[in-house]
Amino acid sequence: MLKLHYNLEKLSMGLVAGIIVAASIGGIVEIAPLFVIDETIEMPDDMRPHTPLELAGREIYIREGCYACHSQMIRSLADELDRYGPYSLAAESAYDHPMLWGSKRTGPDIARLGGKYSDDWHVAHLIDPRSVVPASIMPAYPWLMRPLDTRLLSDELATLARLGVPYDPEMVAAAVADARGQSQPDSDAGDAVRDRYGDGIAVRAFDGDPSQLTEMDAVVAYLQSLGALTDAAYDLLAGETE
Amino acid sequence: MTAAATLSRSERQIGFGLAFALALLGFIMAAAARHGVMAVHGAMALMLGLYLVFRIGGAFYDPEPSPDRANQYYDAPTRFGIWMTLIWAIIGMGVGVWVAALLYWPEATPAVPWTSFGRLRPVHTTGVIFGFGGNALIATSLYVLQRTSRTRLADSISPWFILIGFNLFCAWAVTGYVMGSTQSKEYAEAEWYADLWLVVVWLVYFTLYIRTLARRHEPHIYVANWYYMAFILVVAMLHIVNNLALPVSFGAAKSFTIWAGVQDAMIQWWYGHNAVAFFLTAGFLGMLYYFLPVRSGRPIWSYRLSIVSFWGIVFFYIWVGSHHLHYTALPYWVQTLGMTFSVMLLVPSWASAGNAIATLNGAWHKVRDDATLRFMFVAAVFYGLSTFEGSFLAIRPVNSLSHYTDWTVGHVHSGTLGWVAMIIFGAIYTLVPQISGCKEMAWPRAIEWHFWLAVGGTLIYVVALWNAGITQGLMWRAYDENGALSYSFVESVQAMAPYYLLRTIGGAMFLSGAIICTLNCRATFRSTPPLHEASDRPLNPQPAE
Numbered sequence: 001m002l003k004l005h006y007n008l009e010k011l012s013m014g015l016v017a018g019i020i021v022a023a024s025i026g027g028i029v030e031i032a033p034l035f036v037i038d039e040t041i042e043m044p045d046d047m048r049p050h051t052p053l054e055l056a057g058r059e060i061y062i063r064e065g066c067y068a069c070h071s072q073m074i075r076s077l078a079d080e081l082d083r084y085g086p087y088s089l090a091a092e093s094a095y096d097h098p099m100l101w102g103s104k105r106t107g108p109d110i111a112r113l114g115g116k117y118s119d120d121w122h123v124a125h126l127i128d129p130r131s132v133v134p135a136s137i138m139p140a141y142p143w144l145m146r147p148l149d150t151r152l153l154s155d156e157l158a159t160l161a162r163l164g165v166p167y168d169p170e171m172v173a174a175a176v177a178d179a180r181g182q183s184q185p186d187s188d189a190g191d192a193v194r195d196r197y198g199d200g201i202a203v204r205a206f207d208g209d210p211s212q213l214t215e216m217d218a219v220v221a222y223l224q225s226l227g228a229l230t231d232a233a234y235d236l237l238a239g240e241t242e
Numbered sequence: 243m244t245a246a247a248t249l250s251r252s253e254r255q256i257g258f259g260l261a262f263a264l265a266l267l268g269f270i271m272a273a274a275a276r277h278g279v280m281a282v283h284g285a286m287a288l289m290l291g292l293y294l295v296f297r298i299g300g301a302f303y304d305p306e307p308s309p310d311r312a313n314q315y316y317d318a319p320t321r322f323g324i325w326m327t328l329i330w331a332i333i334g335m336g337v338g339v340w341v342a343a344l345l346y347w348p349e350a351t352p353a354v355p356w357t358s359f360g361r362l363r364p365v366h367t368t369g370v371i372f373g374f375g376g377n378a379l380i381a382t383s384l385y386v387l388q389r390t391s392r393t394r395l396a397d398s399i400s401p402w403f404i405l406i407g408f409n410l411f412c413a414w415a416v417t418g419y420v421m422g423s424t425q426s427k428e429y430a431e432a433e434w435y436a437d438l439w440l441v442v443v444w445l446v447y448f449t450l451y452i453r454t455l456a457r458r459h460e461p462h463i464y465v466a467n468w469y470y471m472a473f474i475l476v477v478a479m480l481h482i483v484n485n486l487a488l489p490v491s492f493g494a495a496k497s498f499t500i501w502a503g504v505q506d507a508m509i510q511w512w513y514g515h516n517a518v519a520f521f522l523t524a525g526f527l528g529m530l531y532y533f534l535p536v537r538s539g540r541p542i543w544s545y546r547l548s549i550v551s552f553w554g555i556v557f558f559y560i561w562v563g564s565h566h567l568h569y570t571a572l573p574y575w576v577q578t579l580g581m582t583f584s585v586m587l588l589v590p591s592w593a594s595a596g597n598a599i600a601t602l603n604g605a606w607h608k609v610r611d612d613a614t615l616r617f618m619f620v621a622a623v624f625y626g627l628s629t630f631e632g633s634f635l636a637i638r639p640v641n642s643l644s645h646y647t648d649w650t651v652g653h654v655h656s657g658t659l660g661w662v663a664m665i666i667f668g669a670i671y672t673l674v675p676q677i678s679g680c681k682e683m684a685w686p687r688a689i690e691w692h693f694w695l696a697v698g699g700t701l702i703y704v705v706a707l708w709n710a711g712i713t714q715g716l717m718w719r720a721y722d723e724n725g726a727l728s729y730s731f732v733e734s735v736q737a738m739a740p741y742y743l744l745r746t747i748g749g750a751m752f753l754s755g756a757i758i759c760t761l762n763c764r765a766t767f768r769s770t771p772p773l774h775e776a777s778d779r780p781l782n783p784q785p786a787e
Contacts, residue, residue, distance in 0.1 A: 009463050009468075010461055012463060012471075013452075015463060015471060016452070016471065016475060018553075019468075019471060019472045019475050019476065019556055022557040023472070023475070023476045023556050023559075023560050024479070024560075025557070026557070026558075026559075026560035026561035026562075026583070027483075027512055030508065030512070030563075030576050030579060031505070031508055031509060031512060034505050034508055034576070035505060037573070039573070040504060041503065041504060062426040063361075064358060064361065064422070065358070065359070065360025065361050065363055065364060065419075065424065065426075066360055067426055068359075068360055068363045069359075069360070071646055073570050073571070075568070075570055075642070077569055077719075079718060079719040079727060080718075082726075083718070083727055083731070087569075087571075088570070089571055090503060090504040090572075093502070093506075093507075093571070094502060094503040094504070095502060095503070096503055096506070097498040097499050097500070097501070097506070098425065098426055098498075098499045098501065098506050099507045099510070101570065102646075103566065103646070103650070104646055104648075104650065104651070105646040105714075106345070107731075107735075108731040129348075133732055135732050135733075135736045136348070136735070137346075138348065139344070139358050140351065140353060142353050143354070143355050152490055152491065152496060155490045156496070159488050159497075159498050160498055163488060163498060
């Protein structure tokens with residue numbers, strides 16, 4: 001062996017080939033099967049993609065780096081189930097490009113945040129976290145009250161559709177109208193969002209003002225959708241505890 | 243002596259053309275985007291290109307370098323790379339100390355978007371990993387490659403292309419984050435066009451490495467170069483696969499990764515952990531394998547052990563990323579594989595650390611007297627400690643406590659401050675006098691100050707975050723006698739305050755050391771005209787192509 005290596009050290013391309021082979025095996029063995037083993041993701045029937053407004057909120061969540069302090073992955077440990085709710089399923093992030101599982105909890109996990117607090121609470125908390133949670137160390141985001149930039153929204157849905165997220169051409173075409181509609185309750189545009197994405201979709205003036213579409217509308221709509229895209233995790237946990 | 247003075251006239255022509263091409267690329271980017279982050283980045287490339295056009299154009303008719311330059315190593319790019327290393331150290335560590343302080347004084351954040359914690363945090367990570375670490379790797383690899391091959395770099399243009407191009411990538415990345423442009427993939431946040439640009443830079447880097455090795459006058463390729471090659475090759479593989487993305491528009495800094503959900507998580511941490519392995523370990527082991535023997539005057543203790551540990555690290559490391567995903571929706575078998583290989587990885591890791599420390603046998607008096615060598619010794623010790631900690635934290639039940647807590651952050655910093663930064667400073671203090679033609683650094687006593695600030699800062703930081711992480715982990719899982727959770731989440735946040743203050747102090751000490759190092763290097767670079775020692779030159783001079 002040592003003699004073999006003695007000779008290998010004289011060949012730069014031999015070392016290159018050796019490094020590539022040695023460093024490829026692990027990745028291939030661990031990653032390739034995830035795309036072909038069906039049990040990796042068990043897709044529930046009620047799983048829906050994010051609405052355009054929620055997607056826009058998700059983009060803001062990414063832009064502000066929220067994932068650095070908040071995870072969206074509840075592990076299958078008793079205290080996490082008690083604190084946050086049913087453990088996260090692979091299906092729940094199957095449409096997420098990229099996933100936002102996170103790696104650090106400077107703040108709490110928010111995989112099941114949707115519906116836990118009112119819209120008003122979220123708006124107050126995002127503008128000034130310490131007004132509602134005095135000991136919070138979260139940064140304030142007062143600039144979220146500015147208008148939402150929807151110029152790329154339709155292209156974003158189209159791009160995600162090309163990557164396999166189930167947005168049909170009608171959804172792509174109506175993306176901007178749907179984003180506005182979801183923040184305008186009791187309007188035709190609001191009803192159209194429900195027609196396209198399901199009756200369970202929250203159509204509300206998330207920032208308290210239906211007349212204008214703000215970044216706050218998008219972020220709160222997104223936060224309220226977390227854990228609400230499918231009931232599969234709750235159904236599974238109920239089945240396990242019976 | 244300016245950089246252009248080291249180039250022949252035909253090389254200046256090529257450089258002029260490349261600078262013009264960069265300006266054109268920047269113009270096209272800005273024109274395609276018209277507004278937003280990509281337009282700003284186009285303008286940055288345009289201005290850099292124009293600056294280089296004027297710089298090279300202005301020196302175009304200056305005297306050419308002497309024809310016997312083939313008798314000398316080409317260290318001007320290394321010198322520039324060391325400057326960039328130190329500048330990024332101050333930026334990256336400075337932002338790190340600032341964001342650490344924000345966790346203790348959250349109200350200190352100005353209410354403007356670009357100074358927000360979430361936007362600055364990737365500026366810190368990119369600044370220190372790629373800016374500080376990456377420039378140090380490139381600069382030292384060019385220095386080590388020439389000396390271990392006993393030949394001059396294969397050409398004089400590509401080292402400049404690599405260094406300037408790499409720093410443009412870093413600048414694009416960090417300015418993008420503060421403007422709100424990020425892919426959100428940890429340690430791979432830069433957007434699609436910056437990623438493509440880095441691939442081009444990396445190809446030139448690899449080509450230069452192989453071409454220079456082909457001109458070597460030593461039959462064997464020295465161990466340090468194996469590690470540098472593993473760094474270059476595997477980082478390319480990781481970068482390309484993890485960053486595969488579909489741009490939303492060719493005129494916008496916005497793309498979606500082609501990977502989704504659980505597969506994305508696996509690929510992200512295959513990338514993320516191997517960025518630790520091949521960016522922050524392999525390349526720096528290359529540095530260690532050259533500078534430690536040189537500084538201590540002792541040969542590497544065991545040649546066999548270096549072979550075993552090299553291939554062990556290259557083969558085992560790539561498996562371990564899934565230990566970041568214990569108890570998650572990732573299939574159990576992948577988690578188990580990751581854990582198993584993480585534990586096995588301790589063998590080659592400790593073989594490397596042990597080999598380094600055993601090399602110092604017979605030179606312990608130098609470790610005592612020479613702060614530069616002590617930097618390298620401490621680096622090897624911290625390498626051994628943090629790889630042990632890493633294997634330990636990868637074990638599933640341990641991970642159930644440590645994951646998501648500051649213990650992980652403490653672990654990472656014991657590796658990056660204790661090992662990576664220490665070996666960089668050891669290498670800098672060895673090579674800066676060498677390429678400045680001096681016997682030693684301008685302020686030898688300042689190295690001693692730097693050493694103790696660095697060691698003290700690292701220990702304070704790491705111990706504080708060990709306590710923080712274990713406290714968090716225990717508070718989150720504590721139940722009272724009624725079977726209810728004992729603590730709300732925010733109580734665990736309140737418990738962190740003293741540790742966050744301590745870590746800020748530790749980080750500030752480390753930063754002060756880096757500033758001292760920068761001033762010391764500046765004084766050394768300026769102290770004397772370059773005098774090349776007769777012993778430090780290629781074996782059989784060959785004219786550069």
